[in-house]
Amino acid sequence: MTTSERPTTAVPGLRSTKQRTAVSKLLDSLGEFRSAQELHEELRKRGEGIGLTTVYRTLQSLADAGEVDVLRTDSGEAIYLRCSQHHHHHLVCRGCGRTVEVEGPAVEKWADRVAAENGFVEVSHTVEIFGTCRECAAGSGSAKNGKAQPS
Known part of the structure; x- marks a missing residue:
């Protein structure tokens, strides 16, 4: 399943919320790893009323569900990317x-x-x-x- 085929509103085992959908759609549109702060800033630019804590929690839920990959920067910050499932x-x-x-x-x-x-x-x-x-x-x-x- 490619990222364009993956549903952005429903992740198995995760409750679908407006905030989770907004984070998922943003991740689908990006092609490089981004930090929670960068994602939060972009969501705010797009008019999404979502708090940074909610972004962190959503990213952790998506990572736990295997929906995003996580790397660490040289400063230890987690960065996220929606990748293929294989x-x-x-x-x-x-x-x-x-x-x-x-x-x-x-x-x-x-x-x-x-x-x-x-x-x-x-x-x-x-x-x-x-x-x-x-x-x-x-x-x-x-x-x-x-x-x-x-x-």
Whole structure:
């Protein structure tokens, strides 16, 4: 299911509210990780009367339901992105925050092999790759404060 196919008003197990719908729709329209404060600011610009605490709670509920991915910035701040539902990894620019979903069959095989070699079963993993995008490397990227970093 792509993000455009995912319902924005109803998340299984979560009560549908006007605020949750507004946050979900905003997340659907973005293509990079954003902090709760950035999301709150954008919602206010769009005329949504929603408090910052409600944004935080909504994001946590969506993260718990697997509806958004969460990374930490170099300052420890949580940043959020609505991604596809299938297992994937992220390639994240340290300069501008640009994010690309990537498949990692080699990572999957490696994780399974390492787990099996060490007697582990039912394993899961998270892999985020951080670097500098072409635009930032060329000096034309729009570096943001609170750049995404490995946590």
